[in-house]
Amino acid sequence: MTDVDPATQTFVEQWRDHAYSCFSSGHKFCRNVCPVMGVTQDENHSPTAFHANVVAMEQGLVSLEDVARDYVHCTQCGACETRCPNTLMAGDFYRHRTRTVDLVKAMRALAVDNGIEQPGWKRWVDETVRVRSEPVLDVPVEQERVADWADGLDLPIGGETILFVDCEAAFHRTSLPRAVARILRAGGVAFGLMREQWCCGGPSREMGYVDTAREFARHNLADWRDGGVRRVIALDPHDYVAFTEDYVEYFGDDYDIEVVFITELVAELIRDGRLQLTNPVEAVATYHDPCRLNKRRGIFESPREILRAIPGLEFRDVDHVTQWSYCSGAGGGLAVERPDLTAAISGQRLDRAAALEVDTLVSACVWSERPLSRAGTDRGIEVRDLMELVAEAAGLGVDPPGTGGQPAAGGSAADRRMA
Amino acid sequence: MTEVLPVGIADHVIDELRGICGDDGVRVDRPARVNRTRVPAPFRVHRWAEHVPDVVVLPRSTEQTADVVRLANRERIPVVPRAAGTGLTDGATPLRHGILLDVKRMNQIRDIDLVDRTVTVGPGISMLKLNEVLRPHGVIYPDDPASYPCSMVGGRIGTGGWSLIGARYGHTRDLVISMTVVLPTGDVVQVGDGGGRKLRKASTGFSLKQLFMGHEGTLGVVTEATLELVPRPEVEFAAFFGYPDYATAYESTGALAKSGFATLAGVVLFDEWKLAYLRRDDEAYVEQPESLRAVVALAAYGNRDEVTPAARALMRIGRETGGDYLGDEVSQGDWAARHDRYAIPLHGRAPDGQVVPMSWHCEDAALNYSVLPQVREEWHAIVARYRERYGIFDDWGMFAYTNGAYKPWGDYLVEIDVGIWEQQLDDEAWEGWVNCKREITEVTLKYGGSISACHGASREGDVEYVPTELGGAFDVMKQIKRTLDPNNVMNPGKYLLDQAYEEAP
Numbered sequence: 001m002t003d004v005d006p007a008t009q010t011f012v013e014q015w016r017d018h019a020y021s022c023f024s025s026g027h028k029f030c031r032n033v034c035p036v037m038g039v040t041q042d043e044n045h046s047p048t049a050f051h052a053n054v055v056a057m058e059q060g061l062v063s064l065e066d067v068a069r070d071y072v073h074c075t076q077c078g079a080c081e082t083r084c085p086n087t088l089m090a091g092d093f094y095r096h097r098t099r100t101v102d103l104v105k106a107m108r109a110l111a112v113d114n115g116i117e118q119p120g121w122k123r124w125v126d127e128t129v130r131v132r133s134e135p136v137l138d139v140p141v142e143q144e145r146v147a148d149w150a151d152g153l154d155l156p157i158g159g160e161t162i163l164f165v166d167c168e169a170a171f172h173r174t175s176l177p178r179a180v181a182r183i184l185r186a187g188g189v190a191f192g193l194m195r196e197q198w199c200c201g202g203p204s205r206e207m208g209y210v211d212t213a214r215e216f217a218r219h220n221l222a223d224w225r226d227g228g229v230r231r232v233i234a235l236d237p238h239d240y241v242a243f244t245e246d247y248v249e250y251f252g253d254d255y256d257i258e259v260v261f262i263t264e265l266v267a268e269l270i271r272d273g274r275l276q277l278t279n280p281v282e283a284v285a286t287y288h289d290p291c292r293l294n295k296r297r298g299i300f301e302s303p304r305e306i307l308r309a310i311p312g313l314e315f316r317d318v319d320h321v322t323q324w325s326y327c328s329g330a331g332g333g334l335a336v337e338r339p340d341l342t343a344a345i346s347g348q349r350l351d352r353a354a355a356l357e358v359d360t361l362v363s364a365c366v367w368s369e370r371p372l373s374r375a376g377t378d379r380g381i382e383v384r385d386l387m388e389l390v391a392e393a394a395g396l397g398v399d400p401p402g403t404g405g406q407p408a409a410g411g412s413a414a415d416r417r418m419a
Numbered sequence: 420m421t422e423v424l425p426v427g428i429a430d431h432v433i434d435e436l437r438g439i440c441g442d443d444g445v446r447v448d449r450p451a452r453v454n455r456t457r458v459p460a461p462f463r464v465h466r467w468a469e470h471v472p473d474v475v476v477l478p479r480s481t482e483q484t485a486d487v488v489r490l491a492n493r494e495r496i497p498v499v500p501r502a503a504g505t506g507l508t509d510g511a512t513p514l515r516h517g518i519l520l521d522v523k524r525m526n527q528i529r530d531i532d533l534v535d536r537t538v539t540v541g542p543g544i545s546m547l548k549l550n551e552v553l554r555p556h557g558v559i560y561p562d563d564p565a566s567y568p569c570s571m572v573g574g575r576i577g578t579g580g581w582s583l584i585g586a587r588y589g590h591t592r593d594l595v596i597s598m599t600v601v602l603p604t605g606d607v608v609q610v611g612d613g614g615g616r617k618l619r620k621a622s623t624g625f626s627l628k629q630l631f632m633g634h635e636g637t638l639g640v641v642t643e644a645t646l647e648l649v650p651r652p653e654v655e656f657a658a659f660f661g662y663p664d665y666a667t668a669y670e671s672t673g674a675l676a677k678s679g680f681a682t683l684a685g686v687v688l689f690d691e692w693k694l695a696y697l698r699r700d701d702e703a704y705v706e707q708p709e710s711l712r713a714v715v716a717l718a719a720y721g722n723r724d725e726v727t728p729a730a731r732a733l734m735r736i737g738r739e740t741g742g743d744y745l746g747d748e749v750s751q752g753d754w755a756a757r758h759d760r761y762a763i764p765l766h767g768r769a770p771d772g773q774v775v776p777m778s779w780h781c782e783d784a785a786l787n788y789s790v791l792p793q794v795r796e797e798w799h800a801i802v803a804r805y806r807e808r809y810g811i812f813d814d815w816g817m818f819a820y821t822n823g824a825y826k827p828w829g830d831y832l833v834e835i836d837v838g839i840w841e842q843q844l845d846d847e848a849w850e851g852w853v854n855c856k857r858e859i860t861e862v863t864l865k866y867g868g869s870i871s872a873c874h875g876a877s878r879e880g881d882v883e884y885v886p887t888e889l890g891g892a893f894d895v896m897k898q899i900k901r902t903l904d905p906n907n908v909m910n911p912g913k914y915l916l917d918q919a920y921e922e923a924p
Contacts, residue, residue, distance in 0.1 A: 017776060021766075024778035024841055026459035027505055028569045029759070032547055041523040041543065042477070043504075044446075049454040059467055061424060062449045070450055085759050 004063075011110050012058050015103060019054035021086055022047075022098060030080035030100070035327035036073045036334070039344040045073035047080035047100045050107070068111040072118055073341070074104045076206055076332035077291030079324045101296070104332070108208030120336040121207040129212055132198045134167035137370075141171050146197050149174035149403075153181050158227035159192035164220075164243075166236035167199055169366045175401045176366055179391035180235050180262055186394055187269035191233060194223050202242030207333045217242075217250050224257060231258040233265060235387065237292035237365045238331065244297065261293065263364055266390060267302035270309050277393040280312025283360040286353050287315070287386075288372065289323040290365030291331060303364050303386055310393045316356045326352065328368035335371065346375040354379045362386050424449050427516055428473040432494055436476055436518075439486040444524070446475040455519045458506045460878065461780050461839045463849055470512050472499065472519035479524045481599055481607060481642040488640065488908075489605025491518055497911045498603075500636040502542055502573035505566050507781055508875040510577055510635035514912035522573045525642060528552055536648040537596055537617045542573025542641050558648040561588035561720075564873075567758045576641050579633025581783075581873030583757065583820070586676075586827035587684035587720050588649055590873075592632045593824050599643040600631050603904035607642075616645055630899070635877045636910035638903055654726040656719045657754035658734060660742025661711040665690050666792070668713035671740035673788055675717055676821050677828040678736055680729040682721040686821045689714040690795060693816025693836075700766065700774075703756065705749050715742060718754060767813035767838030770806060777813060777838035782856070784863040785872035786833045791819055797862045798835045805855040809848055812855070813838035822872055832872035835859065856880025864888055877913045885915060 004012075030047040031037050037046050050071065056062045081087055084098040111117070127135035132143045149170050155163075163184070165177045184191055201216030224232065234240040243259040269275040287307055293299040300320035307315045318326075329335065329345025349372060353361045361376060363369050364386045373383040388398050426433070426447050436445045446452070452471045473496075478484045491498045497517030504511050513519060525541030528549065532538070533556060540549060547568045550559050563582045564570055570580070576598065580591040588594070596619060597611025610628050613621025631638060662668035672688045689697075691712045697704045717733060719726050738744065767777035786794055795817055806812045815836035821827035839852065857880050860870055864884060870876040876885055886893045897919035900907075907920050 020842060021776050023457075024776060026457060026778075027566065028503065031503075032545060032568055041526060042451075043454050043521065043523070044448075044451050046454075049450065052454055052457075053450060055464065056450075056453045056467070059464065061453050061468060061471070063423075066449045088759050 005114065007110060007113055008057070008064055011106065012054060015054045015106065016058055018099060019051040019103070022051035022084070023055045025086060027085060029083050029085055033079040033083045033325040035075060035077060035079065035325065035329060035345045035348075036341060038325065038348060039341055040073065042073075044070045047074075047084075050074070050100060050103055053107075054103070064111060064114055065116060067107070068116045069118070071104050071107045071111070072334070072337045074100075074332050075291065075327055075329060075334050075345075076101045076104060077327045078295035079291070079327070082295050082324055105206060105208070108206070109210045110208075112208035112210075118207070118337050121209075121333055124333070124336050125204050125207060125209045125212055128199050128204060132196075132216075133171065134199050134203060136168050136171045139171045141167070143196075146170055147193055149177050150181065150193065151403075153178065155181060156192040157195055158229070159190060160228060161189065161191040161231040161233060162194055162224065162227065162229050163191050163233045163235065164194065164197065164200070164239055166234075166239050166366055168370070169236060170197075173366050173369060173385070173401045174403050175388055175399045176385045177235060178399045178403060179385070179387045179396070182391055182396040183266060183269075183275065183387060183394060184233070186396055187266070187275040189265070189269070192227070194220070195227055196223060198223075200239045200242040202238050202246060203333060205242065205246050206331075207336075213246065214250055217247055221247065221251060221255070221257070229257065231260060233260055233262055235262045236367065237261070237290045237297075238367055241292045241296055261297075261299055261302075262387060263293075263302040263306060264299065266387070267305045270306060275390075275394055277309050277311060277390065279393050279395045281310050281389055281393050282312050284314040284316065284358045285360035285362050286318060286356050286358045288328070288349065288353075288361055288363040288365075288368065289320050289326065290363060290368060291327050293364060294320050295324060306386060306390060307362065310389060313389070313393075316358055318352070318356070328363075328365070328372050330367045330371050342371050343374065346371040347378075350375040350379050350381055353381055360384055362389060424452065424468060424471050426473045428496060428518075432490065432496065433474060435490055436474065436487065439490070440476050440478050440483050444477045444479065444483070446477070447473070451475045452519070455501055455504065455521060456512060458504050458509060458511055459779065460507045460509055461778055461841060461852065462512075463844060464841055465844065470514065471516065472513045473516045475519045475521055477521045477524045481601065484520065484522075484525075484640055484642050485601045485605045485607050487518065487520060488601050488603065491908050492604050492906055495906050495908060498640075498908055499910050500573070500577065500640040502571035502577070503545065503566075503569055504574075505570045506574055506578050506874065507783070508578065508635070508871070508878045508881070510875055510877060510910070510913065511574070514910075520640060522640070522642070523571070525573075529643065531556065531648075532617065533558070533648070535617050537645050538648055539616075539643060539645045540572055541643060542576070543571055545569060545571050546575075553648065554651060557651050559651050560594065560646050561649050562591050562594050562646075565758060572644055572646070573641055576632055576644060577634065577636050578873065578875045581820075581822070581832055584684035584718065584720055585824050586686070586821045587682060587825075589647075589824040592629060594647045595628070595632070596645045596647060597628065598631065598641045598645065600639045600641050602639045603906070603909040611645070619647075633875060635875050635913050637900060637913050637916055638909060650722070652720040652726075653723045654719075654721065655754075656726050656730045657716065657750050658730070658737060659714055659716045659745040659750045659753060660737045661707060661745050662713045662715070662741055662743075663710055665713045665795070667741040668715050669792060671737060671742050672715050672819070673828070674736050674740045675715065675733060676788070678733060680719065680733065681825075682719040682725045682729045683733070683827060684718040684720040686827065687716040688791075688819040688831075689716070690817045690819075692799060692814055693818060696814075696816045696836075700768070705752070707745065711743075714745070716750075716754065767815065767840070769813075769840065770810050775840050776842065778841045779815070780837045780839055781874070782833075782835045782837070782859055783872050783874045784833045784859075784868045784870060785822055785830055786863065786866060786868035787830050788828070790866040790868070791831060791833065794833060794862055794866055794868070798859055801855060801858045801862070802835065802837055805851060809851045811840035811843045811848055812852070833868075853880040857883070860884045882913075882915055
């Protein structure tokens with residue numbers, strides 16, 4: 001290649017063989033599970049193209065400037081990786097997994113390093129840097145109010161186990177962390193809050209702002225260390241992926257924090273009889289497998305175990321493999337740069353729920369719940385968080401969103417109905 | 420520095436295309452063009468630029484497609500239709516740049532007719548997606564290639580596809596009832612049997628439907644197709660048998676294929692080389708005794724009342740002809756995974772045993788049952804010579820699949836899978852590869868076969884032999900091409916059809 005900066009050269013050398021494994025195959029099974037391709041039908045947005053571009057860059061046919069915008073079109077859901085024949089058929093033998101999500105993150109980072117920024121993401125990250133939490137849409141976000149959601153719950157600070165409350169949950173859907181806090185307390189799980197919680201850094205990383213993401217991670221880890229934290233409970237899959245993938249990459253062997261996702265813990269509490277679900281929840285529901293749990297981290301059993309334990313609930317399940325192609329469209333920064341596509345993807349997800357003739361779609365990902373709720377309103381389906389259902393079934397009460405901290409201005413109709 | 424991949428089409432034409440397809444339906448950016456170039460067939464990466472189209476259009480309707488083709492015909496600009504781009508010949512790879520017509524936005528299901536048992540779709544839908552919608556109605560569209568999850572109806576028509584369960588349900592040509600075709604001049608016609616949209620058999624006029632099946636985009640673009648619906652099978656029975664040698668497995672294949680059961684959906688014969696490859700490099704291979712050297716797989720689809728007795732008889736035939744049943748895990752698992760297993764595309768072996776990334780080439784000759792053993796020996800010998808000489812090829816073994824629709828006994832789709840280390844390709848190695856293909860083709864023709872049972876024969880190494888195989892029929896092809904496409908705009912350069920314009924009219 002000529003006229004290529006050293007960083008791009010290094011990038012291409014690093015990714016060429018991996019990209020080539022996809023390029024030489026070219027069968028594109030990924031395309032039929034890709035939520036973005038499912039709504040745009042544009043080959044530029046296919047996981048195959050994301051790999052082929054690397055080969056084309058090596059051949060000098062396309063430049064970083066040419067391709068950068070295409071890489072916006074990915075929710076980093078991981079469906080393509082799970083569906084890839086290379087992963088499915090040669091994965092165990094050669095310890096190979098097609099790493100499309102990592103490639104997308106790397107290409108976005110390369111773009112940012114080369115001054116190619118997407119306006120929406122730049123604003124988002126700048127604002128996150130300014131206030132230390134994500135600028136959750138339609139809600140005023142101020143760092144000093146990051147724990148206002150817990151007003152009246154009398155939660156301690158620090159301790160061996162802390163609850164990390166995602167920005168969307170802390171400032172928008174406060175009903176979720178309040179439900180989780182009550183559930184943990186009822187189950188006898190001792191936990192505290194961080195001294196000063198910052199954004200997990202995951203979204204910045206997903207958008208290509210690696211240094212910023214690392215700074216957030218360093219702060220959070222230092223906060224945990226100072227407080228003697230050994231275990232972090234995550235209530236949002238995006239945080240969970242950041243803590244179990246990004247932080248491991250940043251801190252290596254020094255990273256000795258146990259990270260547990262809330263559904264795993266709550267399923268255990270129910271299984272052990274430490275949490276009793278006795279109040280019927282009268283709903284006909286299906287479950288939305290959050291991408292980062294199902295496709296990225298293999299968590300799909302505990303949410304179903306919990307749902308089956310809720311009395312009164314009629315649970316119409318769709319298996320987790322079928323759900324490889326399901327997505328809310330909210331992840332990977334897509335909702336910031338292409339809200340139209342997020343809405344279309346959420347709409348498709350709710351169409352699938354509607355076909356099951358349910359009145360409720362249960363998610364375990366707070367970021368999915370706003371776009372899904374909007375799509376649900378049009379179809380008469382309420383979108384609820386699994387932990388809110390558990391709190392209700394355990395007789396712990398569910399607060400309206402916005403309780404404690406900021407009012408949930410601009411929330412969806414479903415939110416307002418719950419309020 | 421010279422511009423990389425300049426757009427070789429005048430601005431006013433691009434503007435006109437935008438007027439037809441809308442701004443979001445016309446793409447001149449380099450990634451859009453570069454990513455609609457290759458197919459999974461072996462590809463000269465170092466010559467990628469020669470195949471990049473000037474512009475990509477994504478029409479949403481027959482009307483838009485017709486307007487694009489009419490414009491191209493007026494301006495004498497090549498048009499290459501492309502559906503999924505998963506074909507194993509180069510039908511969807513442009514040879515002369517031009518307009519790449521991507522049909523993926525024509526992916527609607529327009530009509531499901533449960534009374535007359537048809538479904539009408541756009542060409543940009545895959546069989547997997549289509550059947551997701553059809554299954555709750557108790558019907559399916561049974562076109563089931565190895566590429567089932569990714570290939571699309573338009574490409575299946577363009578290549579004249581073959582289905583794994585074609586012995587029971589027929590192949591693409593048998594399953595497409597009628598279609599809407601945009602001709603190279605931009606005129607739109609309906610072709611089927613006679614004039615009816617949903618008729619399976621008529622005697623009115625010429626039988627034109629098959630003319631538009633397997634033409635690799637040289638005669639037009641299909642924009643809508645009416646397809647067969649069959650009852651969703653109650654039972655999908657699969658059985659795998661193992662054999663101590665190829666000869667026994669070959670005899671057993673013949674006995675099973677000739678059994679006469681209407682529910683028999685297909686029989687597949689794996690040779691020793693295929694077994695060796697699976698043992699060596701397929702992590703999903705379920706360990707079998709070393710004495711096992713060949714495998715036969717069969718499947719039977721249909722209603723329980725038919726399949727149950729047929730399966731019992733087929734099991735008996737398999738055993739009586741020397742097969743050891745390999746058990747339910749292999750039989751059900753491998754058959755269920757058949758679409759994922761059609762390519763193990765990640766890697767092959769260099770002659771020194773080193774694992775290297777390889778792409779997959781699959782020869783797909785149609786050959787009669789009687790000649791399979793001899794062809795097999797000659798093909799492997801050819802690949803072994805080229806493997807030794809160039810060091811970038813690998814022999815991944817052979818399959819033979821029953822080939823005839825409803826009558827699976829007489830001929831087979833015969834496949835030799837060859838791995839190619841594309842990263843090492845240069846012009847000399849590519850020429851070596853093409854020569855290897857030529858030798859394979861010569862063996863096919865020597866034994867009275869056809870170059871391609873399903874992929875199409877328009878690639879280098881195949882296409883040179885098409886006039887030999889077809890004889891005077893190739894002259895008819897040229898006359899048809901010139902008549903329908905007077906300006907040679909539809910996928911020009913394919914199938915040696917430029918010759919149609921070189922000769923006196």
